[in-house]
Amino acid sequence: MSYFMYDVMGGTVDGPDPEAMGRVLDGLANADDEHPDVSLSHESGWCLSTFRSGLLVWENTEDGSVAPVEMREVSREETLRLFRLLAEGDIASIEALSWQR
Template sequence: MTYFMYDVQGNAVDEPDTDTVRKLVQEALASTDTENPDVSLTHESGWSLSAYAGGLLLWENVEDEETAPGSLDQVTEPEVLRLFTLLADGEVAQIEALGWQRAA
């Protein structure tokens, strides 16, 4: 399965290994950069997770405008890494099953 990440500078990284994912997530969660405040992982299915410093996590399908994005707040670094790994593996249903807060 194909996936890619954007780092906090907006650079794309194709199919990063586990260590690279960890490094990129740690950089994002520690970042104080307001221009590029997140790191994201997007799966070939269109599903994407974006993690922000402070623990905000956004879940959306970038190819389906009808599906409302969801968010979780105060997500710990280990949980972000776990969810990014699930998405890289294509385990969309497991991620979708979490208690995402959806905009009305």
């Protein structure tokens, strides 16, 4: 399965391993109003975007009929765990979490 990340400046990292995911996530220290997040996108269209504040957004960027949902105050460790699940294509485990509309 294919997946990639956008770093805080919009650069693409193809198929990052967990260590590279951590480095991209660490780039949030340089986030600003124009570049506020990093994300991991899966070939299925599902995407997790995370912000320095701990906001995590779950959305399907290819299906406009699916409304984005969010969680607040998500830890770095939990964000990395969810990134790994998405990279593995485990959409069901991510969907099963307590998301807010």
